Amino acid sequence: MLTEDTLRGVMVPVVTPFDRSGELDIRSFEELIRRLVSKGIHGLIVNGTIGESPVLESREFEILIAAARQAIAATRAIPLIVGTGASSTSATVRRTEQAKSLGADAALVAAPDFHFPSQQAVIRHFEALAEADLPIILCDPPHRAGVSLDLETVQVIMGMEHVIGLKEGTGSIRRMFRVARSMSKPVLCGEDELFFASLCCGAKGGILASANLDSEQFVQVYELFRAGKIDDSNQLFRQLLPLVQFLFSEPTPAPLKWLLTQRGYIRSERLRLPMTAINCEAGRKHTRLFQGSMWK
Numbered sequence: 001m002l003t004e005d006t007l008r009g010v011m012v013p014v015v016t017p018f019d020r021s022g023e024l025d026i027r028s029f030e031e032l033i034r035r036l037v038s039k040g041i042h043g044l045i046v047n048g049t050i051g052e053s054p055v056l057e058s059r060e061f062e063i064l065i066a067a068a069r070q071a072i073a074a075t076r077a078i079p080l081i082v083g084t085g086a087s088s089t090s091a092t093v094r095r096t097e098q099a100k101s102l103g104a105d106a107a108l109v110a111a112p113d114f115h116f117p118s119q120q121a122v123i124r125h126f127e128a129l130a131e132a133d134l135p136i137i138l139c140d141p142p143h144r145a146g147v148s149l150d151l152e153t154v155q156v157i158m159g160m161e162h163v164i165g166l167k168e169g170t171g172s173i174r175r176m177f178r179v180a181r182s183m184s185k186p187v188l189c190g191e192d193e194l195f196f197a198s199l200c201c202g203a204k205g206g207i208l209a210s211a212n213l214d215s216e217q218f219v220q221v222y223e224l225f226r227a228g229k230i231d232d233s234n235q236l237f238r239q240l241l242p243l244v245q246f247l248f249s250e251p252t253p254a255p256l257k258w259l260l261t262q263r264g265y266i267r268s269e270r271l272r273l274p275m276t277a278i279n280c281e282a283g284r285k286h287t288r289l290f291q292g293s294m295w296k
Contacts, residue, residue, distance in 0.1 A: 001105055001106070001134075001135055002043075002079045002081065002105040002106040002135050002164065003135065003164060004164040004165055004185045004186055006079070007043075007079075007106075007137070007164055007165045007185075007186045007188070007204065007205075008042065008186055008188075008204040008205045009041070009042025009043065009204075009205040009219070009222055010041050010042050010043075010205055010206060010208060010211050010215070010218050010219050010222050011041070011042060011043035011044070011045055011079075011081065011188065011205060011206065011207045011208070012036050012041050012043070012044055012045065012207075012208065012209075012211045012212055012215065013045035013048035013049075013050040013051060013083075013207060013208075013209050013212075014029075014032060014033060014036065014044055014045065014046060014050070014051060014068075014212065015032070015050055015051055015052075015212060015253050015256060015257055015260065015266070016029065016047075016051040016052050016056065016064065017029050017032065017257075017260075017266040017267065017268065017270075018268060018270040018271070018272065019267065019268055019270065020268050020270060022270060022272060024060055024063060024064070025266065025267055025268065026063065026067050027267075028265075028266040028267050028268075029064065029067055029068075029071075030067055030070070030071040031265070031266075032212070032260070032265055032266060033067075033068055033071040033072065033075075034071050034074065034075050035215075035265065036211075036212065036215055037071070037072060037075040037076050037078055038075055038076070039215035039216045039219065040215070040216060040219045041078065041211065041215055041218075041219060042078060042079075042205065042219075042222075043078055043079040043080075043081055044068060044072065044078060044079070044080055044081065045081045045082070045083060045108055045207060046064050046065055046068045046080065046081070046082050046083070047061060047064060047065070047082050047083040047084070048083040048108060048207075049083070049141075049252075050209045050212075050252060050253045050256070051064075051083070051253075052253065052271065052272060052275065053083050053085075055272040055273075055275075061095070061098070062098070062102060065080070065082055065099060065102040065103065065104060066102060066103075068080055069102065069103040079105040079106060080103065080104055080105050081104065081105060081106045081107065081108050081137065082099040082102075082104040082106075082107055082108070083107070083108045083109075083139075084096040084098075084099050084107040084108070084109055085108075085109050085110050085112070085113075085139070086112070087112055087113060087115065088112065089112065089124075089125045089128050092109060092112070092125070092128075092129065093128055093129060093131060093132050096109070096129060096132035096134050096136075097132045097133075097134070099134065100132060100133065100134040104134060105135070106134060106135040106136065106137055106164065107129075107132070107134050107135070107136050107137070108137045108139050108167065108207075109126070109129065109136055109137070109138065109139060110138075110139040110140065110141060111125065111140075111147045111149065112125060116147055117147060119149070119150055119152075119153045122147065122149060122153060122157070123153060123156050123157060126138065126157045126160060126163065127160065129162065130160065130161070130162045132162075133162075134162075135162060135163075135164045136160075136162050136163045136164065137163075137164060137165050137166070137167055137188075138154070138157050138158065138163055138165070138166045138167065139166075139167040139169065139190070140154065140166065140167065140168060140169055140170060140190070141167075141169035141170070141190060142169075142170055143169075143171070148170075151175075151178060151179065151182075154166065154179060154183075155182070155183070158183055158185050163185070164185060164186070165185050165186040165187065165188060165204075166179060166183065166185070166186070166187045166188065167188050167190040167207050168180075168187050168188065168189060168190055168191075168198070168203070169190030169191055170191075171191045171194070173194055173197050173198070173201065176189065176194065176197075176198050176201045176203065177201040177202070180198070180201045180202035180203050181201070181202055186204035186205075187202070187203050187204060188203060188204060188205050188206050188207050189203045189205070189206035189207070189208070190206070190207050192206070192208050192209060192210040192211075192244045192247070192248065193241065193244050193245065193248070195208060195218070195221065195237060196221060196225070196233060196234055196237040199221075199222070199225045199233070200230075205222060206218075206222075209247065209252060209253065209256060210240070210243060210244045210247050210256075212256055212260060212265075213243065213247075213256070213259060213260065213263070213265075214240060214243060217236060217239075217240055218240065220233075220236060221233050221236050221237045221240070224236065246259075247259070250278055250279070251275065253271070253275075254269075254271060254275060254276065254277055254278045255278050257269040257270075257271060257277075257278075258277065258278040
């Protein structure tokens with residue numbers, strides 16, 4: 001199981017590859033995970049929003065976790081974190097229990113979407129997750145969940161024994177500074193463009209979709225910072241910024257899947273509706289990125 005003492009470093013929310021007919025491409029999925037693990041990442045997230053969790057079926061949820069567990073075991077032991085959020089508390093608890101039974105080391109959970117719950121309701125939602133008996137990472141992305149968590153609400157949830165850390169995804173560096181300095185449990189950056197700044201604020205790492213690509217360099221940013229080589233870490237991260245900015249230039253994960261396909265890491269950029277592929281003009285403007293101008 002993942003603990004608050006081991007929750008740190010570069011965690012990668014992996015995409016879910018589909019073939020041209022829209023079915024799971026498990027071969028690409030396993031190959032992508034093995035490549036990521038071999039690059040030194042510190043943890044893997046399956047079934048997050050980058051993995052198109054809202055459009056995955058329950059049987060696919062099981063298949064992906066099992067495949068990820070097997071791919072990790074064949075490479076290097078790192079934590080497997082599973083996104084288990086659902087629109088109701090009971091469904092979130094069931095999915096979290098299911099993830100545990102399939103070998104997850106922790107669950108990544110945001111406030112229930114669509115319902116716009118009160119702050120007290122969100123607290124009760126996370127209290128209920130204790131019965132799943134799996135470490136929980138609180139995810140706070142108000143632009144996706146549809147509800148902004150007050151700092152006091154975050155503090156209450158982070159005080160729960162089964163909650164081991166926070167993915168701070170509000171996009172506010174001021175908020176990151178406040179939560180990282182006020183929490184005893186680890187806070188991870190959830191906004192890729194703010195990764196280096198978040199480390200400076202006290203973040204223990206990041207959950208970074210961009211690290212599906214050039215993974216070694218994102219790990220190196222973290223390791224250089226940890227070693228006290230702040231300027232070197234900053235310089236390397238600045239070189240990664242064009243990639244990060246491109247990957248979030250259109251709704252995710254469309255640019256990411258396109259670039260993974262261009263570099264030959266997955267076989268198709270296919271997404272499931274309501275998500276659609278990147279527009280052709282955006283792709284033509286970024287040929288330097290898909291050619292891997294800095295690293296192969």
